Amino acid sequence: MPTENIRTYDVIVIGAGPVGENVADRTAAAGLSSVIVESELAGGECSYWACEPSKALLRPVLLRADAVHVPGLDPAVKGPLDVDAVLAHRNRMSADWKDDGQVEWIKSAGIDLLRGHGRLAGEREVSVETPEGDTVRLRARHAVAVCTGSHAALPALPGIESLRPWTSREATSAQQPPKRLVIVGAGVVGVEMAAAWQALGSRVTLLAREDGLLPRMEPFAGELVTERLREAGADVRFNVSVVGAERMGDGEDEVRVALSDGGEITADEILFATGRAPRSQDIGLGAVGLKPGDWLATDDSLTVTAVPGDWLYAVGDVNRRALFTHQGKYQARVAGSVIAARARGERLDTGRWAPHSSTADIEAVPGVVFTDPEVASVGLTVREAERTGRAVEVVDYEIGHLAGAVQYRPDYRGRARILIDRDRQVVVGATFVGPGVAELLYSATVAITGEVPVERLWHAVPAFPTISEVWLRLLETRRDS
Numbered sequence: 028m029p030t031e032n033i034r035t036y037d038v039i040v041i042g043a044g045p046v047g048e049n050v051a052d053r054t055a056a057a058g059l060s061s062v063i064v065e066s067e068l069a070g071g072e073c074s075y076w077a078c079e080p081s082k083a084l085l086r087p088v089l090l091r092a093d094a095v096h097v098p099g100l101d102p103a104v105k106g107p108l109d110v111d112a113v114l115a116h117r118n119r120m121s122a123d124w125k126d127d128g129q130v131e132w133i134k135s136a137g138i139d140l141l142r143g144h145g146r147l148a149g150e151r152e153v154s155v156e157t158p159e160g161d162t163v164r165l166r167a168r169h170a171v172a173v174c175t176g177s178h179a180a181l182p183a184l185p186g187i188e189s190l191r192p193w194t195s196r197e198a199t200s201a202q203q204p205p206k207r208l209v210i211v212g213a214g215v216v217g218v219e220m221a222a223a224w225q226a227l228g229s230r231v232t233l234l235a236r237e238d239g240l241l242p243r244m245e246p247f248a249g250e251l252v253t254e255r256l257r258e259a260g261a262d263v264r265f266n267v268s269v270v271g272a273e274r275m276g277d278g279e280d281e282v283r284v285a286l287s288d289g290g291e292i293t294a295d296e297i298l299f300a301t302g303r304a305p306r307s308q309d310i311g312l313g314a315v316g317l318k319p320g321d322w323l324a325t326d327d328s329l330t331v332t333a334v335p336g337d338w339l340y341a342v343g344d345v346n347r348r349a350l351f352t353h354q355g356k357y358q359a360r361v362a363g364s365v366i367a368a369r370a371r372g373e374r375l376d377t378g379r380w381a382p383h384s385s386t387a388d389i390e391a392v393p394g395v396v397f398t399d400p401e402v403a404s405v406g407l408t409v410r411e412a413e414r415t416g417r418a419v420e421v422v423d424y425e426i427g428h429l430a431g432a433v434q435y436r437p438d439y440r441g442r443a444r445i446l447i448d449r450d451r452q453v454v455v456g457a458t459f460v461g462p463g464v465a466e467l468l469y470s471a472t473v474a475i476t477g478e479v480p481v482e483r484l485w486h487a488v489p490a491f492p493t494i495s496e497v498w499l500r501l502l503e504t505r506r507d508s
Contacts, residue, residue, distance in 0.1 A: 035165075038061040044072055045074070048133065060139075084227070146309065173345055423444050424501050443500075456475070
């Protein structure tokens with residue numbers, strides 16, 4: 028017979044992904060008793076259906092793309108990828124979809140883990156329905172942190188369920204490449220999965236509703252990624268959307284897709300990479316006066332603004348501030364410090380770049396798209412600067428002109444751009460496109476968050492011959508212009 032019991036902790040965290048784990052880690056380290064509630068795998072979306080498996084799929088693709096252009100290596104790497112080996116590696120990087128290692132870490136950090144579906148049940152209260160059918164009532168002395176993340180958002184297409192569509196989960200966990208794959212969406216998931224499955228043998232068609240890929244980034248990023256996808260054999264189409272689709276054949280093993288331009292495509296699988304929605308539909312938001320299914324708005328301390336009392340926090344994707352795992356973990360560190368400070372009765376320091384403020388969500392969000400070429404960006408783009416009325420200088424440089432770039436890959440194609448605030452004379456945005464540029468991103472992030480004066484950057488000497496010498500070339504380009 029189902030039973031109910033009551034347990035009390037200082038802090039309750041709903042969601043055991045990287046964000047929830049980090050909140051609980053920070054509060055536990057501060058001496059607060061902490062429990063995490065999780066209904067799926069501890070480790071969350073990133074570990075099993077996003078960051079880890081997608082990068083495991085893409086690493087062999089990017090490595091071969093570089094090696095095939097390096098003299099002496101090219102004959103050895105021109106053949107097809109070993110698909111079984113790539114997928115086996117992906118499985119290992121996803122821990123074979125088992126969370127034993129994550130559970131062990133949670134316990135080692137002094138955090139309790141409660142399996143079950145958690146729902147807010149009132150002020151500082153969470154009701155958990157366990158897999159055994161029991162109900163556990165949790166009470167928090169200080170804080171409840173909602174860290175439930177987001178899920179793939181499917182378009183309002185009639186009969187979409189009957190298509191058995193792929194989302195990011197299926198795209199990163201499939202155990203064999205489909206012969207023909209249609210991808211709907213021009214963002215990060217769309218372009219990364221296009222690069223991965225095209226290289227693994229699928230015939231990929233990528234459909235973009237916009238007139239370019241990666242529309243939130245600098246236009247040249249999408250242009251260079253489009254060029255390489257097409258060179259790899261992908262069919263990339265712009266200004267087109269799906270108006271209808273159905274499963275066909277005796278075994279319903281094909282998808283017939285009708286397009287807004289009157290065209291039609293037949294494929295084996297269809298992936299909708301059309302955005303994210305908050306995982307908040309069934310977490311008891313109504314019990315605290317919020318609307319189920321909504322994003323949870325917070326202030327810079329990650330406190331939910333619509334709920335009085337400074338006890339409810341929303342951290343990571345669910346607050347829509349910056350939908351990146353690394354940014355959610357950053358927020359978790361801030362939220363953990365806020366919760367601990369309030370528990371000790373301390374006044375918060377929420378000024379710009381202060382310990383209790385997630386300023387980076389606004390000023391310096393870094394992101395990498397692991398395609399060929401890689402795209403790395405942080406801070407403002409030109410479009411965002413114009414939209415917000417920021418006066419900036421725009422400085423561009425062709426990365427392929429660097430000796431270090433030619434050493435990396437003789438046919439190197441890439442571009443760098445920095446935005447400099449005209450009034451403060453500091454870097455406020457950077458975008459790099461080209462093989463291997465992901466490792467340039469941290470230097471740009473440090474320059475922006477540290478508000479390093481441009482004149483001081485002249486004294487940061489890059490080693491020769493490396494791609495990081497692009498920083499010197501950007502400064503020289505600005506000086507000479």
